[in-house]
Amino acid sequence: MNIHYEFPLEEAGYAFGFLDEYAKKEVRRTILKAICIPGYQTPYASREMPMGRGFGTGGLQLTLSLIGTNDTLKVIDQGSDDSVNAVNMRQFVQLTCPGVEVTEKLEEATLIQSRHRIPEIALTETQVLVLQVPYPDPLVVVESSEARRKIMHAEADYSRLLVKLYEDIVHFNEITISHRYPTRINRHYVIDPSPIPRWDVPKLNQSPALILFGAGREKKIYAVPPYTVAEPLVFDDLPFRVEDFRDEHGQRRACTRCGATNSFLDEYSDDNNIKIYQCSDSAYCDGQLAQHQQREGKA
Amino acid sequence: MSYVAIKGGKAAIDGAAAVTEFLRGRDDSGEPLNLSAIECQLRLLTSRVVSEGGLYHPRLASLAIKQFQGDTLEAAFALRAYRSTKPRLLATPVQNSTNMRCIRRISSAFKDIPGGQMLGPNYDFTLRLLRFDLADEDPNEFRSIARKFLGALPEADLPDSFPKVLDALRAEGLLPPVAESRNEPFDITREPLVFPVPRSAALATMARAETGSLLAMAYSNMRGYGDVHPTVAELRVGYIPVMVPHPVTGEPMEAGEVLVTECEVVAMYESGKADCLPTFTLGYGACFGHNEVKAISMAILDRSLQKGMQDGPENPSEDPEFVLLHVDGVDSMGFASHYKMPHYVTFQSDMDRLRTTQGKARAADQASQMEVV
Numbered sequence: 001m002n003i004h005y006e007f008p009l010e011e012a013g014y015a016f017g018f019l020d021e022y023a024k025k026e027v028r029r030t031i032l033k034a035i036c037i038p039g040y041q042t043p044y045a046s047r048e049m050p051m052g053r054g055f056g057t058g059g060l061q062l063t064l065s066l067i068g069t070n071d072t073l074k075v076i077d078q079g080s081d082d083s084v085n086a087v088n089m090r091q092f093v094q095l096t097c098p099g100v101e102v103t104e105k106l107e108e109a110t111l112i113q114s115r116h117r118i119p120e121i122a123l124t125e126t127q128v129l130v131l132q133v134p135y136p137d138p139l140v141v142v143e144s145s146e147a148r149r150k151i152m153h154a155e156a157d158y159s160r161l162l163v164k165l166y167e168d169i170v171h172f173n174e175i176t177i178s179h180r181y182p183t184r185i186n187r188h189y190v191i192d193p194s195p196i197p198r199w200d201v202p203k204l205n206q207s208p209a210l211i212l213f214g215a216g217r218e219k220k221i222y223a224v225p226p227y228t229v230a231e232p233l234v235f236d237d238l239p240f241r242v243e244d245f246r247d248e249h250g251q252r253r254a255c256t257r258c259g260a261t262n263s264f265l266d267e268y269s270d271d272n273n274i275k276i277y278q279c280s281d282s283a284y285c286d287g288q289l290a291q292h293q294q295r296e297g298k299a
Numbered sequence: 300m301s302y303v304a305i306k307g308g309k310a311a312i313d314g315a316a317a318v319t320e321f322l323r324g325r326d327d328s329g330e331p332l333n334l335s336a337i338e339c340q341l342r343l344l345t346s347r348v349v350s351e352g353g354l355y356h357p358r359l360a361s362l363a364i365k366q367f368q369g370d371t372l373e374a375a376f377a378l379r380a381y382r383s384t385k386p387r388l389l390a391t392p393v394q395n396s397t398n399m400r401c402i403r404r405i406s407s408a409f410k411d412i413p414g415g416q417m418l419g420p421n422y423d424f425t426l427r428l429l430r431f432d433l434a435d436e437d438p439n440e441f442r443s444i445a446r447k448f449l450g451a452l453p454e455a456d457l458p459d460s461f462p463k464v465l466d467a468l469r470a471e472g473l474l475p476p477v478a479e480s481r482n483e484p485f486d487i488t489r490e491p492l493v494f495p496v497p498r499s500a501a502l503a504t505m506a507r508a509e510t511g512s513l514l515a516m517a518y519s520n521m522r523g524y525g526d527v528h529p530t531v532a533e534l535r536v537g538y539i540p541v542m543v544p545h546p547v548t549g550e551p552m553e554a555g556e557v558l559v560t561e562c563e564v565v566a567m568y569e570s571g572k573a574d575c576l577p578t579f580t581l582g583y584g585a586c587f588g589h590n591e592v593k594a595i596s597m598a599i600l601d602r603s604l605q606k607g608m609q610d611g612p613e614n615p616s617e618d619p620e621f622v623l624l625h626v627d628g629v630d631s632m633g634f635a636s637h638y639k640m641p642h643y644v645t646f647q648s649d650m651d652r653l654r655t656t657q658g659k660a661r662a663a664d665q666a667s668q669m670e671v672v
Contacts, residue, residue, distance in 0.1 A: 020386040026489075043491035048379035053633025055640065078641050080308075085640055087308035116644040134637070146620055147494040172656045173663070178648035197648040217630050219491040243651040266643050267650070280644055 017064040018096040023047050027065035034223040039185030041136050046219040056115055058214030059132035063113045069099035074109035079117040079280035104283050118200040120263050120284040123209035131194040133215035138182040138192040158190050182233045185224055199242045199264045204230035255279045258288035323368055337361035346588025347371050351628050352378025353507035355557045355587050372632040379629050391543055396561050398460050401537035406464045408532045414461035464533040465563055475578045494620050501604050501623055505597045506586045509628030517596035520603050520616040527602045529564035536560045536589050561585040562594035566602045
């Protein structure tokens with residue numbers, strides 16, 4: 001026991017961006033490699049963050065390595081800026097990156113960190129989207145050994161994944177993969193696009209914004225660079241299908257709050273057990289509502 | 300219209316923190332835990348946390364134990380996160396555990412060993428009967444424990460260090476000679492594991508692994524999913540002086556000492572390479588702190604993994620990917636906890652698939668009934 005030990009002063013304890021400079025440099029170099037080889041899962045050391053592995057530590061390391069005082073950050077989880085995890089992440093960045101602006105408005109953000117959703121409104125060339133990834137490898141459903149998966153990726157051998165999709169069709173007459181839909185990038189590597197719904201997969205294709213994926217626990221970073229081909233794995237005679245939000249009469253359900261019929265909807269029951277449908281992207285919903293109110297105000 | 304389902308995240312987090320703090324503070328004794336009490340009286344808990352945290356800092360470990368209300372996974376996690384903020388200034392050269400200032404040292408291979416068996420602090424031969432007198436301990440009596448012990452201690456002429464049991468076996472030719480490794484040890488804090496990995500990467504991963512996870516994997520090998528059949532050649536616990544090169548002269552100097560548990564097991568022999576005689580095989584385990592079960596488990600797994608790396612895995616405990624990617628407490632507890640986070644979007648997507656599939660099955664069922672009619 002060292003009785004002379006003095007604890008670090010709280011304010012002196014942490015540097016800008018929490019991570020030490022060597023760690024940030026390493027992450028940035030890994031990002032460059034990931035951009036050069038679209039869809040390739042680039043290994044990196046991955047530091048422990050002060051929040052749980054699986055809570056977005058990979059995404060957070062990307063954000064903290066990229067962010068500067070001229071950035072404006074938006075953090076969302078399940079499409080919402082106010083979800084507990086998004087609040088937690090945003091507070092942490094504000095605490096460790098003094099001078100960084102935060103916003104809930106997509107158009108104001110230069111850096112967007114998200115879990116499970118890509119915003120409804122298209123991203124621009126001046127924005128970077130960071131997605132948090134629990135399982136970086138789409139082949140894990142057919143091959144548990146990482147060493148063997150690495151060879152399959154190198155050879156672009158996705159036959160077993162296609163067989164799995166085919167077996168789904170035989171068993172259920174449908175492809176049963178709901179989210180994390182395997183997507184081929186730049187016609188070579190197939191990625192796990194993180195647990196975004198199928199609804200968001202088409203947004204990866206030819207995206208003007210750089211999209212980065214960070215898997216902290218699995219220690220991988222990968223990228224879909226701007227204007228890159230991203231194609232969900234399908235068969236010629238069976239088109240890719242996004243989530244179906246039609247009711248029993250074939251009518252597209254609308255958001256009960258803003259009335260949008262072109263957004264991904266969350267479904268839940270109110271106190272009277274009546275089903276409610278609302279936009280999952282809360283900033284989009286707010287924007288739609290503001291537009292309606294403006295129109296009504298004018299009328 | 301309100302947006303109840305998703306608003307209020309910040310208030311919820313603040314409330315959760317307040318009630319967690321309340322549960323710590325409602326202790327009727329009115330005495331906050333002091334760190335010295337945790338470090339000494341709960342020394343094995345502190346040992347576990349420095350070991351799994353991969354940061355030798357008993358004082359910060361006891362702070363983490365206090366802050367996280369005794370959760371070893373969380374406390375080790377906090378140490379790791381703290382470590383992420385610190386640059387690595389240098390790598391130590393290889394430390395010689397023969398220099399260990401032992402507090403305990405045993406061998407189950409020989410009745411007597413050079414330097415002698417030294418039982419030291421442990422519970423192995425203690426009856427696990429609850430000592431009810433500890434429930435309401437007299438502070439004065441408590442204070443006299445250390446004084447009495449030291450007062451009754453005979454003037455010992457113990458050597459500063461002890462020879463290693465393995466050296467004797469090696470001199471007799473029962474063990475393979477120490478392989479000269481020219482490679483730098485693998486640093487798991489700076490490089491990701493990309494399989495196959497060298498043995499040093501496996502050892503480093505296990506040294507900071509979660510005790511229970513290592514034990515479960517090693518136990519599977521002991522029970523029958525594997526056949527290491529180890530004999531503990533030597534288990535030692537003590538303080539190793541950490542030698543680092545002097546920044547100016549380059550001469551090795553002592554920067555401090557770390558409490559370490561080290562275990563060397565000897566396992567069944569294998570045929571020698573080329574024209575060498577067959578020899579026993581070895582397994583090695585070492586970790587920060589006083590953690591004997593962990594060091595033994597690690598030594599067994601080191602042996603089983605070496606076998607798996609050489610001949611291909613026949614059991615889970617021989618598979619480097621299976622063992623090394625699943626024993627880290629910070630990784631595994633984090634991922635288990637993350638399932639508590641909202642998964643509304645993915646579940647919505649799951650329901651969409653199930654409803655579509657059910658709809659198709661129902662339609663097919665109706666169609667076949669029509670045919671029957």
